Amino acid sequence: MDIDAFITAHRPVWDRLDHLVNKRSSLTGDEVDELVDLYQRVATHLSIVRSSSKDQLLVGRLSALVARARSAVTGAHTPAWRELVRFFTVSFPVVAYRARWWWLASTLAFLVVGSVMATWVAGNPEVQASIASPDEITQLVEHDFADYYSENPAASFASRVWINNAWVSAQMIIYSVVLGLPIPYVLYANAENVAVSAGLMASRDKLDIFFGLILPHGLLELTAVFLAAGVGMRLGWTVIDPGPRKRVEALAEQGRAVMSVALGLVVVLFVSGLIEAFVTPSGLPTGARIGIGVLAEVVFLAYVIVFGRRALRQNETGDVERAPDVAPTA
Structure with missing residues (x-):
C-alpha cells in the first residue's frame, strides 16, 4: 500500500x-x-x-x-470520586428521605411495643421470675449489663458490634424480596430484647444506668435499624403497588435504590460501633456520653433531611445513573 x-x-x-x-x-x-x-x-x-x-x-x-x-x-466513564460524591449527596439520602414515613412508622411501632413490654416486665415479679432467678437478675443489673460494654478490647468490640448490627440491617433489606413480611417480626424481636433489659433494670431502680449506657450509641444504631426496616417494607410494598410504571421496572428501580441504603448503613453503623466501643464505656460523665449520642443522631437526621429533600426536588430516585432498563436506546 x-x-x-x-x-x-x-x-x-x-x-x-x-x-x-x-x-x-x-x-x-x-x-x-x-x-x-x-x-x-x-x-x-x-x-x-x-x-x-x-x-x-x-x-x-x-x-x-x-x-x-x-x-x-x-461518553466517558464517570470518575470514581464523582460516583462517591453522588452516593453520599444524592443516592443514599434521597432513598432514606423518600422512605421517611415507613421509617417513622417503624420507629413509633418499636417504641410503643418496647415501652409497653418494659413496663409490663418492670411491674410484674411473676414475669421477672419467668425470665431469670432473683440472683441472676441481680447479677445482670449490678454487673453484667455494664460489664458487657467494657469486658473486651474496644477495637475488637467495635468490629463485632459493627458486623452484628450490619447483619441485622441487611436482614431487613433482604426480607423485602418476600414483600417485607418478616420485617415486623425482626423489629418485634429486637424490641423484646431491649424491653426485657429495660424492665429488669427498672425493677431494681437502675433505669438511669440503662439509659446512660444505651443512649450514646443506641440512638444512631436503632435509627439505622429503623431505616433499614422502612426501606425494606417500602420495597416490598412496591410489588403490591408499583405506581404508574410497570411492576418489574418499579421493582428494579427501587431494588437498586435500596442497595444504596444497605451500603450507606455500613458507614452509619460503623460510626455507631465506634461510639459503643469508645464512648459508652468511657469515664465521661453520663450527660457528656448521651450528648455525643444525641449529636451524632442530630447530624445524621439533618444530613438525610437536607440532602434528601434537595435531591427529591430534583426528581432523583436514588437509582443508578444510566440504569440499564431505563436507558434510552435507538
Missing part, C-alpha cells in the same frame, strides 16, 4: 473528525451523526494501516484520534 497516497486521500476525513471531537460539547444533531459516521470510517482506516503499514507514527496518531472519538460517541 502506498502510505503517502493513503494519507493524502484520507487526511481531510481525519481532520474533520478531529474538529468534531474538539467541539463535541456544542455539536448539532447533524454533526453528531457525522461524528459517528467518521468515527466508524477512521476506525476502519486504523485497522488498514495496522495490517498494511509499519508507520508507527501514523498508527499512533490514528489510535489516539479513534480513542478520543470513541469517548465522544459513547
Whole structure:
C-alpha cells in the first residue's frame, strides 16, 4: 500500500473528525451523526494501516484520534470520586428521605411495643421470675449489663458490634424480596430484647444506668435499624403497588435504590460501633456520653433531611445513573 497516497486521500476525513471531537460539547444533531459516521470510517482506516503499514507514527496518531472519538460517541466513564460524591449527596439520602414515613412508622411501632413490654416486665415479679432467678437478675443489673460494654478490647468490640448490627440491617433489606413480611417480626424481636433489659433494670431502680449506657450509641444504631426496616417494607410494598410504571421496572428501580441504603448503613453503623466501643464505656460523665449520642443522631437526621429533600426536588430516585432498563436506546 502506498502510505503517502493513503494519507493524502484520507487526511481531510481525519481532520474533520478531529474538529468534531474538539467541539463535541456544542455539536448539532447533524454533526453528531457525522461524528459517528467518521468515527466508524477512521476506525476502519486504523485497522488498514495496522495490517498494511509499519508507520508507527501514523498508527499512533490514528489510535489516539479513534480513542478520543470513541469517548465522544459513547461518553466517558464517570470518575470514581464523582460516583462517591453522588452516593453520599444524592443516592443514599434521597432513598432514606423518600422512605421517611415507613421509617417513622417503624420507629413509633418499636417504641410503643418496647415501652409497653418494659413496663409490663418492670411491674410484674411473676414475669421477672419467668425470665431469670432473683440472683441472676441481680447479677445482670449490678454487673453484667455494664460489664458487657467494657469486658473486651474496644477495637475488637467495635468490629463485632459493627458486623452484628450490619447483619441485622441487611436482614431487613433482604426480607423485602418476600414483600417485607418478616420485617415486623425482626423489629418485634429486637424490641423484646431491649424491653426485657429495660424492665429488669427498672425493677431494681437502675433505669438511669440503662439509659446512660444505651443512649450514646443506641440512638444512631436503632435509627439505622429503623431505616433499614422502612426501606425494606417500602420495597416490598412496591410489588403490591408499583405506581404508574410497570411492576418489574418499579421493582428494579427501587431494588437498586435500596442497595444504596444497605451500603450507606455500613458507614452509619460503623460510626455507631465506634461510639459503643469508645464512648459508652468511657469515664465521661453520663450527660457528656448521651450528648455525643444525641449529636451524632442530630447530624445524621439533618444530613438525610437536607440532602434528601434537595435531591427529591430534583426528581432523583436514588437509582443508578444510566440504569440499564431505563436507558434510552435507538
